[in-house]
Amino acid sequence: MVADPLSQLVMLGSSGMLLTALIVLWRKGIPAYVTAYRWQSWLLAAITATVGYYGHDPQLYWVAAVLLALKGIAIPALLRTMQRRFGAEREATPYVNTETSLAIAGVLVLFAYVIARPWMTITNLPTRQGLPLALALLFVSLLIVVSRKKAMTQVIGFLMLENAIALLAAVGTYGVPLLVEFGVFLDALMGFLVMQIFVYHIHETFDTIDVEALTRLRH
Amino acid sequence: MNPSLSLLLLPPLIAGIVALVVRPYRRFVAWVSVVCAAVSFAASVALAVAVVQAGTPDDPVAVSTLWRVDALSALLAVCIAFVALLASALGPGLGGADEEDPARMRQFRIFTNAFASTMLVAVTIQNVALMWVAIEATTITSAMVIPLTRTKASVEASWKYLLICSVGIALAFAGTVLAYFDFVATAGEVPGALNWTVLRETARVLHPQLLQTAFAFVLIGYGTKAGLAPMHTWLPDAHSEAPSPVSAMMSGVLLAVAMYAIARWKAVVDAAVDPWFTNSLLLGFGLLSVTIGAFSLVIQRHYKRMLAYSSVEHMGLVAVGLALGPLGTFAALLHVVNHAVAKSMSFLLAGRILHRYDTTEIGGVTGLLRVMPWTGSLFAVGILALVGLPPFGLFVSEFLLIRAAIVTSRFWVAGVVLVLLLTVFVSLIAHLNRMLYGEMPSGVAIGETRSWPLVALALSVGVLIVLGVTLPQPISTLIAQSVRGVIR
Numbered sequence: 088m089v090a091d092p093l094s095q096l097v098m099l100g101s102s103g104m105l106l107t108a109l110i111v112l113w114r115k116g117i118p119a120y121v122t123a124y125r126w127q128s129w130l131l132a133a134i135t136a137t138v139g140y141y142g143h144d145p146q147l148y149w150v151a152a153v154l155l156a157l158k159g160i161a162i163p164a165l166l167r168t169m170q171r172r173f174g175a176e177r178e179a180t181p182y183v184n185t186e187t188s189l190a191i192a193g194v195l196v197l198f199a200y201v202i203a204r205p206w207m208t209i210t211n212l213p214t215r216q217g218l219p220l221a222l223a224l225l226f227v228s229l230l231i232v233v234s235r236k237k238a239m240t241q242v243i244g245f246l247m248l249e250n251a252i253a254l255l256a257a258v259g260t261y262g263v264p265l266l267v268e269f270g271v272f273l274d275a276l277m278g279f280l281v282m283q284i285f286v287y288h289i290h291e292t293f294d295t296i297d298v299e300a301l302t303r304l305r306h
Numbered sequence: 307m308n309p310s311l312s313l314l315l316l317p318p319l320i321a322g323i324v325a326l327v328v329r330p331y332r333r334f335v336a337w338v339s340v341v342c343a344a345v346s347f348a349a350s351v352a353l354a355v356a357v358v359q360a361g362t363p364d365d366p367v368a369v370s371t372l373w374r375v376d377a378l379s380a381l382l383a384v385c386i387a388f389v390a391l392l393a394s395a396l397g398p399g400l401g402g403a404d405e406e407d408p409a410r411m412r413q414f415r416i417f418t419n420a421f422a423s424t425m426l427v428a429v430t431i432q433n434v435a436l437m438w439v440a441i442e443a444t445t446i447t448s449a450m451v452i453p454l455t456r457t458k459a460s461v462e463a464s465w466k467y468l469l470i471c472s473v474g475i476a477l478a479f480a481g482t483v484l485a486y487f488d489f490v491a492t493a494g495e496v497p498g499a500l501n502w503t504v505l506r507e508t509a510r511v512l513h514p515q516l517l518q519t520a521f522a523f524v525l526i527g528y529g530t531k532a533g534l535a536p537m538h539t540w541l542p543d544a545h546s547e548a549p550s551p552v553s554a555m556m557s558g559v560l561l562a563v564a565m566y567a568i569a570r571w572k573a574v575v576d577a578a579v580d581p582w583f584t585n586s587l588l589l590g591f592g593l594l595s596v597t598i599g600a601f602s603l604v605i606q607r608h609y610k611r612m613l614a615y616s617s618v619e620h621m622g623l624v625a626v627g628l629a630l631g632p633l634g635t636f637a638a639l640l641h642v643v644n645h646a647v648a649k650s651m652s653f654l655l656a657g658r659i660l661h662r663y664d665t666t667e668i669g670g671v672t673g674l675l676r677v678m679p680w681t682g683s684l685f686a687v688g689i690l691a692l693v694g695l696p697p698f699g700l701f702v703s704e705f706l707l708i709r710a711a712i713v714t715s716r717f718w719v720a721g722v723v724l725v726l727l728l729t730v731f732v733s734l735i736a737h738l739n740r741m742l743y744g745e746m747p748s749g750v751a752i753g754e755t756r757s758w759p760l761v762a763l764a765l766s767v768g769v770l771i772v773l774g775v776t777l778p779q780p781i782s783t784l785i786a787q788s789v790r791g792v793i794r
Contacts, residue, residue, distance in 0.1 A: 249476060267500065270435070271479070285468060298465070304459055
């Protein structure tokens with residue numbers, strides 16, 4: 088197999104992104120999650136720019152710049168502010184413990200490769216190796232959302248899910264049309280801001296950001 | 307841009323901006339909202355009339371690079387604008403004795419108007435990815451109005467709603483990206499590749515296996531938003547904790563908007579794969595929803611949650627209908643219209659009951675017919691319509707649905723649905739009985755206040771009866787055209 092720089096860089100970046108998601112499963116402190124998310128967003132921006140460079144698509148530079156500003160700088164900064172208030176709450180006893188979570192994550196990655204196998208045959212994009220990794224990141228992010236108890240961890244899981252889809256779009260299609268891309272950015276930003284407001288609401292009304300306290304509504 | 311389309315989309319946006327700019331809250335803001343909602347409703351009707359007059363399903367009335375209004379869009383737009391108008395006219399802030407905190411009324415007006423605009427955009431835009439953007443925006447705007455009175459229960463409900471729906475809908479976007487990936491890999495980058503018509507035309511040369519995966523993502527994603535079981539867990543909480551006008555919009559039309567997205571994607575995937583695939587998925591999710599909705603109704607103790615579970619049941623019926631060929635799709639779309647009218651009315655009446663009795667428990671509401679004779683009777687009519695009794699519209703759509711199951715020789719579907727509908731009937735009537743009759747609780751004021759909303763809601767009853775007794779020609783034409791638009 089001829090080593091193509093684009094293919095290798097995308098593979099490296101996507102694996103790095105998956106690794107940052109695994110860090111969330113493995114560490115217990117919220118500050119580590121924020122750092123992991125920041126790294127993941129920087130990698131996403133770098134992959135997008137790389138795809139733009141080798142694919143001769145200058146539009147992707149803009150996308151990468153916005154990704155960097157929004158997900159690499161602005162959202163992590165807001166997360167830091169939240170973390171300074173709630174960071175003391177640790178993900179001490181998640182619904183699924185660390186060892187099991189990591190084992191499940193391994194199975195999910197395999198599952199992603201199984202699902203993505205037919206996709207690899209229909210395309211000869213040099214970036215296609217990133218597809219199963221993007222899908223794996225999507226599944227692992229879902230696992231973070233459902234298996235963790237702190238509202239802030241769930242928000243970070245959701246943000247990683249969005250990164251996974253952005254990665255899927257970058258490596259699968261060299262980016263969705265620009266108008267769509269910016270619509271998605273706007274939603275992502277608004278969605279995050281509203282979630283942030285709600286984390287504060289939860290803390291105000293329940294004195295904790297542990298969603299286990301949210302048990303008023305049954306049946 | 308087509309003038310009717312501008313008049314449909316712009317007024318709620320303007321009303322939202324007015325509510326945002328005017329600070330502190332003034333009463334005229336609410337009136338601006340109502341007038342704008344009325345204009346928007348009139349424009350939706352004008353669009354529907356234009357579609358019916360044009361007469362062909364493949365010839366939509368307002369096409370530009372961004373927008374496309376065909377029969378299905380017009381049908382949904384009429385429902386949305388109608389419920390938005392009702393919610394706006396019966397919402398807080400228009401005067402009367404029961405005025406709330408001005409800051410809350412301001413927030414209510416800003417976000418319900420934004421919510422209505424995003425739903426209208428979702429059904430009239432032709433790019434499926436931008437449709438996704440609009441539907442995601444509905445989650446954000448509606449989540450902001452659920453905890454208007456910040457109680458523990460409402461904060462919990464809105465957090466669940468926001469998180470589960472955002473994650474769910476993100477999966478729908480993954481499905482959209484997958485379909486686009488297939489498109490780009492097969493046909494190359496074409497402008498307008500994400501337009502529904504282009505996708506559908508090209509679908510037959512795309513890869514069936516990939517489109518199947520894409521549809522699975524899309525169905526789980528939008529299905530979460532539509533309240534299909536087992537992704538419905540957020541729905542009873544959010545719909546019961548939201549202020550009643552917002553519940554009316556969420557239950558009456560937001561669920562239908564998500565079903566609309568599913569119907570659009572089904573049309574695309576059916577062009578490439580044997581419809582058996584999408585039909586079996588929809589049947590599975592649909593029947594599970596009807597089942598879970600029906601049995602949750604049996605054990606329900608809160609009347610707003612009861613209405614919410616009834617929405618799960620009805621969306622399940624719509625999903626089943628979409629899976630049963632042209633007649634089933636006709637029944638499903640008619641059901642969407644009927645459900646929008648009946649459910650919005652019931653939620654708005656539930657709001658009045660809650661305001662008077664100050665409890666959401668069915669057991670706490672007794673002697674309703676003596677305490678609030680008109681509200682009580684209208685609520686009873688709403689429930690009777692929701693269980694599918696004649697002469698109301700839902701009887702017709704449920705009847706057609708079962709006929710569609712028999713015509714497509716899926717007798718077991720017809721049987722299961724009938725048994726479940728019977729369960730719903732028995733449990734809802736039992737709950738209704740407990741509320742209407744019995745001793746009045748002490749300390750509850752007797753008699754109606756602010757009776758003009760009742761006149762508006764009596765109009766809804768009129769609509770339901772007309773739909774049930776005659777099904778006017780223009781409406782059946784519009785629905786038949788919508789069916790031809792999504793089924794070839």
